[in-house]
Amino acid sequence: MTDALTATGLTIARGGRTLVEDLDLSLPRGAVTALTGPNGSGKSTTAWCLSLHDRDCSGVITVDGVPAREMSARSLRSLHRRTIALQPQDLLLEDSWSVARNLWHAAWSLALPWRQRTGLVTEVMARTGVTAFARRRVASLSGGERMRVALARTRLMREPALVVLDEPTAGSDESLGALVMDLMEEWTKAGAGVLVVTHDQRLVERADDVIRLGDEPSA
Ligand SMILES: Nc1ncnc2c1ncn2[C@@H]1O[C@H](COP(=O)(O)OP(=O)(O)OP(=O)(O)O)[C@@H](O)[C@H]1O
Numbered sequence: 001m002t003d004a005l006t007a008t009g010l011t012i013a014r015g016g017r018t019l020v021e022d023l024d025l026s027l028p029r030g031a032v033t034a035l036t037g038p039n040g041s042g043k044s045t046t047a048w049c050l051s052l053h054d055r056d057c058s059g060v061i062t063v064d065g066v067p068a069r070e071m072s073a074r075s076l077r078s079l080h081r082r083t084i085a086l087q088p089q090d091l092l093l094e095d096s097w098s099v100a101r102n103l104w105h106a107a108w109s110l111a112l113p114w115r116q117r118t119g120l121v122t123e124v125m126a127r128t129g130v131t132a133f134a135r136r137r138v139a140s141l142s143g144g145e146r147m148r149v150a151l152a153r154t155r156l157m158r159e160p161a162l163v164v165l166d167e168p169t170a171g172s173d174e175s176l177g178a179l180v181m182d183l184m185e186e187w188t189k190a191g192a193g194v195l196v197v198t199h200d201q202r203l204v205e206r207a208d209d210v211i212r213l214g215d216e217p218s219a
Contacts, residue, residue, distance in 0.1 A: 001028040002064075004162040004193035005050060005084075010059035012045055020046055023059075025211055027162060027193040032184055034207035035197045041214025043197045044089050044166055050195065051086040051164045052076060064161055081110045085157040089166040089197070091150040095139040099130055099149050102138060106153040120156060128152040128179060143171045151183060163187050166197040177202065 003026045012020040019042030027033050027050075035043050048054035050061065052068055061068040063083060071079065080086075093102050103125065107117045125131045128148045138146060147168065154163065168180045177200075184194050184206070196203050204210055 001030050003027060003062075004029045004064065006060075006062050007050060008060045010046075010049070010057060010061070012042060012049055012057040014042070014045060020057075020213065023211075027195055028208075029161065029191050029193050030188050031208040032188060032194045032196060032203075032206060034204045034210045035195060035213065036199065036204055036210060037213035037215070043213055046213065047086065047164050047166050047195065047197050048088070051084045051162070052079065053086055082157065082159070083161045084164065085154050085160045085162070086164045087150050087154040087166060087168060089170075091146060093138045093146060093149060093153075096137060098135050098137055099141070099152075100125075100134040102149060103152055103156065106156050110156055112156065112158070120158075124152045124155045128155060128183075129175075144173060144176050147172065147176060148179070151179065155183060159190065160187070160192045162193045162195065164195045164197075167199070168196065169198065169200045169203060181206065 006026045008024050010020055010023040010025070011018065035046060037043055045054065049057040052061065063079065094105070097105070100121070103121045104117070107121055112120055125134055128151045130145070130148050130152050133141065133145060138149060141149070147170070151168065154165070169177050172180065184196065187194050196207065198204060
Protein backbone atom coordinates (compact mmCIF):
# COMPACT_ATOMS: atom_id res chain seq x y z
CA MET A 1 0.00 0.00 0.00
CA THR A 2 1.43 3.38 -0.91
CA ASP A 3 1.19 6.20 1.57
CA ALA A 4 -1.19 9.06 0.90
CA LEU A 5 0.65 11.08 3.52
CA THR A 6 3.63 10.72 5.81
CA ALA A 7 4.80 12.90 8.66
CA THR A 8 8.25 12.73 10.20
CA GLY A 9 9.21 14.49 13.40
CA LEU A 10 5.84 16.22 13.59
CA THR A 11 5.81 18.67 16.49
CA ILE A 12 2.89 20.94 17.35
CA ALA A 13 2.70 23.46 20.18
CA ARG A 14 -0.25 25.68 21.11
CA GLY A 15 -0.75 28.11 23.98
CA GLY A 16 2.71 27.34 25.39
CA ARG A 17 2.03 23.59 25.50
CA THR A 18 3.54 20.90 23.30
CA LEU A 19 0.65 18.81 21.99
CA VAL A 20 2.58 16.54 19.65
CA GLU A 21 6.30 15.90 19.86
CA ASP A 22 8.46 14.28 17.23
CA LEU A 23 5.67 12.06 15.90
CA ASP A 24 6.28 9.85 12.87
CA LEU A 25 3.26 8.47 11.07
CA SER A 26 2.08 7.27 7.71
CA LEU A 27 -1.45 7.23 6.36
CA PRO A 28 -1.64 4.48 3.73
CA ARG A 29 -4.03 4.59 0.83
CA GLY A 30 -6.83 2.08 1.17
CA ALA A 31 -6.68 2.04 4.98
CA VAL A 32 -8.43 3.69 7.91
CA THR A 33 -6.27 5.23 10.63
CA ALA A 34 -7.95 6.34 13.85
CA LEU A 35 -6.54 9.29 15.79
CA THR A 36 -7.69 9.10 19.36
CA GLY A 37 -6.84 10.39 22.84
CA PRO A 38 -8.36 12.43 25.66
CA ASN A 39 -10.08 15.80 25.24
CA GLY A 40 -7.56 18.54 24.64
CA SER A 41 -4.76 16.18 23.62
CA GLY A 42 -4.39 17.84 20.22
CA LYS A 43 -6.34 15.60 17.83
CA SER A 44 -8.18 18.35 15.96
CA THR A 45 -5.09 20.54 15.78
CA THR A 46 -3.16 17.57 14.35
CA ALA A 47 -5.94 16.93 11.82
CA TRP A 48 -5.73 20.55 10.62
CA CYS A 49 -1.93 20.33 10.37
CA LEU A 50 -1.93 16.99 8.53
CA SER A 51 -4.48 18.26 6.05
CA LEU A 52 -2.20 21.26 5.45
CA HIS A 53 -4.84 23.82 6.41
CA ASP A 54 -2.81 24.84 9.46
CA ARG A 55 0.90 25.24 8.73
CA ASP A 56 1.94 26.11 12.29
CA CYS A 57 3.82 22.87 12.97
CA SER A 58 7.33 21.57 12.44
CA GLY A 59 8.58 18.36 10.90
CA VAL A 60 8.27 17.03 7.38
CA ILE A 61 4.90 16.20 5.83
CA THR A 62 4.75 14.59 2.40
CA VAL A 63 1.66 14.02 0.30
CA ASP A 64 1.94 11.30 -2.33
CA GLY A 65 5.70 11.59 -1.80
CA VAL A 66 5.90 15.37 -2.31
CA PRO A 67 7.15 17.43 0.68
CA ALA A 68 4.50 19.97 1.67
CA ARG A 69 7.06 22.68 2.23
CA GLU A 70 8.00 22.53 -1.46
CA MET A 71 4.42 23.15 -2.58
CA SER A 72 3.49 26.56 -3.94
CA ALA A 73 0.31 28.34 -2.81
CA ARG A 74 -1.24 27.26 -6.09
CA SER A 75 -0.34 23.58 -5.56
CA LEU A 76 -1.82 23.76 -2.07
CA ARG A 77 -5.08 25.20 -3.43
CA SER A 78 -5.22 22.42 -5.95
CA LEU A 79 -4.43 19.84 -3.25
CA HIS A 80 -7.39 21.10 -1.20
CA ARG A 81 -9.63 20.75 -4.24
CA ARG A 82 -8.52 17.34 -5.42
CA THR A 83 -6.35 15.48 -2.93
CA ILE A 84 -7.10 16.09 0.76
CA ALA A 85 -10.66 16.48 2.06
CA LEU A 86 -10.99 17.75 5.64
CA GLN A 87 -14.28 17.54 7.51
CA PRO A 88 -13.65 19.70 10.58
CA GLN A 89 -15.18 19.04 13.98
CA ASP A 90 -17.26 22.21 13.88
CA LEU A 91 -18.35 21.38 10.31
CA LEU A 92 -18.08 25.00 9.07
CA LEU A 93 -21.39 24.98 7.23
CA GLU A 94 -23.02 28.28 6.27
CA ASP A 95 -26.00 28.33 8.65
CA SER A 96 -28.01 30.97 6.82
CA TRP A 97 -27.93 29.06 3.52
CA SER A 98 -30.01 26.09 2.49
CA VAL A 99 -28.47 22.61 2.41
CA ALA A 100 -28.49 22.66 -1.40
CA ARG A 101 -26.78 26.05 -1.54
CA ASN A 102 -24.05 24.85 0.83
CA LEU A 103 -23.39 21.89 -1.44
CA TRP A 104 -23.52 23.96 -4.62
CA HIS A 105 -21.01 26.35 -3.12
CA ALA A 106 -18.75 23.45 -2.12
CA ALA A 107 -18.98 22.02 -5.65
CA TRP A 108 -17.94 25.42 -7.00
CA SER A 109 -15.03 25.70 -4.46
CA LEU A 110 -13.80 22.27 -5.48
CA ALA A 111 -13.89 23.41 -9.12
CA LEU A 112 -15.94 20.40 -10.11
CA PRO A 113 -16.72 20.45 -13.82
CA TRP A 114 -19.70 22.75 -14.35
CA ARG A 115 -21.67 20.27 -16.47
CA GLN A 116 -21.35 17.54 -13.83
CA ARG A 117 -22.18 19.63 -10.76
CA THR A 118 -25.94 19.10 -10.75
CA GLY A 119 -25.54 15.35 -11.13
CA LEU A 120 -22.83 15.13 -8.46
CA VAL A 121 -24.69 17.25 -5.91
CA THR A 122 -27.89 15.26 -6.50
CA GLU A 123 -25.98 12.00 -6.16
CA VAL A 124 -24.21 12.87 -2.87
CA MET A 125 -27.44 14.25 -1.40
CA ALA A 126 -29.16 10.93 -2.09
CA ARG A 127 -26.15 8.95 -0.84
CA THR A 128 -26.05 10.78 2.50
CA GLY A 129 -29.82 11.05 3.02
CA VAL A 130 -30.18 14.82 2.84
CA THR A 131 -32.43 15.11 -0.24
CA ALA A 132 -35.60 15.38 1.85
CA PHE A 133 -34.36 18.54 3.58
CA ALA A 134 -32.26 20.02 0.79
CA ARG A 135 -34.29 23.26 0.73
CA ARG A 136 -34.11 23.88 4.48
CA ARG A 137 -31.72 26.36 6.02
CA VAL A 138 -28.83 24.65 7.81
CA ALA A 139 -29.59 26.68 10.96
CA SER A 140 -32.90 24.81 11.28
CA LEU A 141 -31.37 21.31 11.16
CA SER A 142 -30.65 18.89 13.98
CA GLY A 143 -27.06 17.93 14.84
CA GLY A 144 -27.35 14.61 13.01
CA GLU A 145 -28.84 16.27 9.92
CA ARG A 146 -26.02 18.80 9.88
CA MET A 147 -23.49 15.98 10.09
CA ARG A 148 -25.10 14.36 7.04
CA VAL A 149 -24.74 17.64 5.13
CA ALA A 150 -21.07 17.84 6.12
CA LEU A 151 -20.55 14.24 4.97
CA ALA A 152 -22.26 15.09 1.67
CA ARG A 153 -19.89 18.01 1.20
CA THR A 154 -16.85 15.85 2.02
CA ARG A 155 -18.10 13.18 -0.39
CA LEU A 156 -18.15 15.73 -3.24
CA MET A 157 -14.39 15.50 -3.74
CA ARG A 158 -14.14 12.99 -6.53
CA GLU A 159 -10.90 11.04 -6.08
CA PRO A 160 -9.27 12.11 -2.82
CA ALA A 161 -5.95 10.61 -1.75
CA LEU A 162 -6.80 11.33 1.89
CA VAL A 163 -10.05 12.02 3.73
CA VAL A 164 -9.74 13.50 7.24
CA LEU A 165 -12.91 13.22 9.36
CA ASP A 166 -12.98 14.91 12.76
CA GLU A 167 -15.51 13.22 15.07
CA PRO A 168 -17.90 12.17 12.27
CA THR A 169 -20.12 10.12 14.58
CA ALA A 170 -20.47 12.70 17.36
CA GLY A 171 -24.11 12.56 18.49
CA SER A 172 -24.99 10.03 15.80
CA ASP A 173 -27.78 7.48 15.87
CA GLU A 174 -27.37 3.97 14.44
CA SER A 175 -28.18 4.90 10.86
CA LEU A 176 -25.77 7.86 10.78
CA GLY A 177 -23.07 5.69 12.35
CA ALA A 178 -23.68 3.10 9.62
CA LEU A 179 -23.47 5.80 6.94
CA VAL A 180 -20.07 6.93 8.25
CA MET A 181 -18.82 3.31 8.21
CA ASP A 182 -20.14 2.81 4.66
CA LEU A 183 -18.55 6.01 3.38
CA MET A 184 -15.20 5.09 4.95
CA GLU A 185 -15.47 1.72 3.20
CA GLU A 186 -16.18 3.43 -0.14
CA TRP A 187 -13.26 5.81 0.22
CA THR A 188 -10.78 3.08 1.13
CA LYS A 189 -12.04 0.77 -1.64
CA ALA A 190 -11.50 3.62 -4.09
CA GLY A 191 -7.89 3.85 -2.88
CA ALA A 192 -8.05 6.78 -0.47
CA GLY A 193 -6.54 6.83 3.00
CA VAL A 194 -8.93 7.82 5.78
CA LEU A 195 -7.84 9.52 9.01
CA VAL A 196 -10.65 9.59 11.53
CA VAL A 197 -10.41 11.60 14.74
CA THR A 198 -12.67 9.82 17.16
CA HIS A 199 -13.64 8.75 20.66
CA ASP A 200 -16.06 6.22 19.15
CA GLN A 201 -14.98 2.66 19.94
CA ARG A 202 -16.77 1.32 16.83
CA LEU A 203 -14.53 3.43 14.60
CA VAL A 204 -11.39 2.59 16.58
CA GLU A 205 -12.20 -1.13 16.19
CA ARG A 206 -12.77 -0.71 12.45
CA ALA A 207 -9.46 1.11 11.96
CA ASP A 208 -6.46 -0.64 10.42
CA ASP A 209 -4.15 1.41 12.64
CA VAL A 210 -4.63 3.59 15.72
CA ILE A 211 -2.60 6.62 16.76
CA ARG A 212 -3.10 7.76 20.36
CA LEU A 213 -2.22 11.24 21.50
CA GLY A 214 -1.78 12.39 25.07
CA ASP A 215 -0.62 9.10 26.55
CA GLU A 216 1.74 9.36 29.47
CA PRO A 217 5.13 7.98 28.48
CA SER A 218 5.58 4.48 29.88
CA ALA A 219 8.07 4.14 32.74
N1 LIG B 1 -4.61 28.61 18.62
C1 LIG B 1 -4.54 28.12 19.86
N2 LIG B 1 -4.05 28.85 20.87
C2 LIG B 1 -3.97 28.34 22.13
N3 LIG B 1 -4.35 27.10 22.45
C3 LIG B 1 -4.83 26.33 21.46
C4 LIG B 1 -4.96 26.78 20.13
N4 LIG B 1 -5.47 25.79 19.38
C5 LIG B 1 -5.66 24.75 20.21
N5 LIG B 1 -5.29 25.07 21.45
C6 LIG B 1 -5.33 24.20 22.63
O1 LIG B 1 -4.70 22.99 22.29
C7 LIG B 1 -5.33 21.91 22.98
C8 LIG B 1 -5.71 20.84 22.00
O2 LIG B 1 -6.87 21.22 21.26
P1 LIG B 1 -7.56 20.24 20.22
O3 LIG B 1 -8.84 20.87 19.81
O4 LIG B 1 -6.60 19.90 19.16
O5 LIG B 1 -7.81 18.96 21.13
P2 LIG B 1 -8.66 17.64 20.84
O6 LIG B 1 -7.80 16.48 21.24
O7 LIG B 1 -9.19 17.65 19.44
O8 LIG B 1 -9.84 17.80 21.89
P3 LIG B 1 -11.37 17.27 21.90
O9 LIG B 1 -11.33 15.77 22.08
O10 LIG B 1 -11.92 17.96 23.09
O11 LIG B 1 -12.03 17.70 20.61
C9 LIG B 1 -6.51 22.51 23.73
O12 LIG B 1 -6.12 22.68 25.08
C10 LIG B 1 -6.73 23.84 23.05
O13 LIG B 1 -7.27 24.79 23.92
